Amino acid sequence: MKPQSLFSLRYVASLLLLLSLFVTACGNDKGKVEGVNMLYGTDSKVWKTAKETDATGDKVKQTDAQKQQELHVFANGNYTMTDGAAGAVSGKYAFDQAAKTITFTPEGSATSNQFSVETLTDDKLTLKSADGATLMLEKE
Incomplete structure (x- = not known):
C-alpha cells in the first residue's frame, strides 16, 4: 500500500x-440537570411517562392507567398528577438544583416523596426513588 x-x-x-x-x-x-424553569417552562408543563424501571433496573410494563398518567408542573410550586381512572392528586413541590432532588408533598399529607433528579432538560425528566426505581418522563 x-x-x-x-x-x-x-x-x-x-x-x-x-x-x-x-x-x-x-x-x-443523563446527568444533565438544568434550571428549575425546565420543569415548568414559561408557566406550566405536562410530563408523560416514557419508561419506568424497578429497583433492579428491569423495565416495568405500563398498564393502560399508567399510560394515561400526566404530571402537570406549575411555575408557582404546585403540581397535579392525573390519570384516567383514579382522578387527580395535587400538592406542592420543591426543587433543589444543587442537591439534584425534587420533593412532592400532596395536599393534606404530612409525608412527602423525594426523588433524585438524574436528568432535567426541556423535554426529558428522569426521577429516581430511594429504592432505585426510575421514572423517565417526556414533555407532552
Whole structure:
C-alpha cells in the first residue's frame, strides 16, 4: 500500500472516530440537570411517562392507567398528577438544583416523596426513588 493512501485512510478513520464521539456525547442527557424553569417552562408543563424501571433496573410494563398518567408542573410550586381512572392528586413541590432532588408533598399529607433528579432538560425528566426505581418522563 502506498504511504499517501495509508495516511488518507488514517485521516478519514480519525475523523469518523471524532464525529462518532461527538454525536455520542451530545446525544446523552443523563446527568444533565438544568434550571428549575425546565420543569415548568414559561408557566406550566405536562410530563408523560416514557419508561419506568424497578429497583433492579428491569423495565416495568405500563398498564393502560399508567399510560394515561400526566404530571402537570406549575411555575408557582404546585403540581397535579392525573390519570384516567383514579382522578387527580395535587400538592406542592420543591426543587433543589444543587442537591439534584425534587420533593412532592400532596395536599393534606404530612409525608412527602423525594426523588433524585438524574436528568432535567426541556423535554426529558428522569426521577429516581430511594429504592432505585426510575421514572423517565417526556414533555407532552
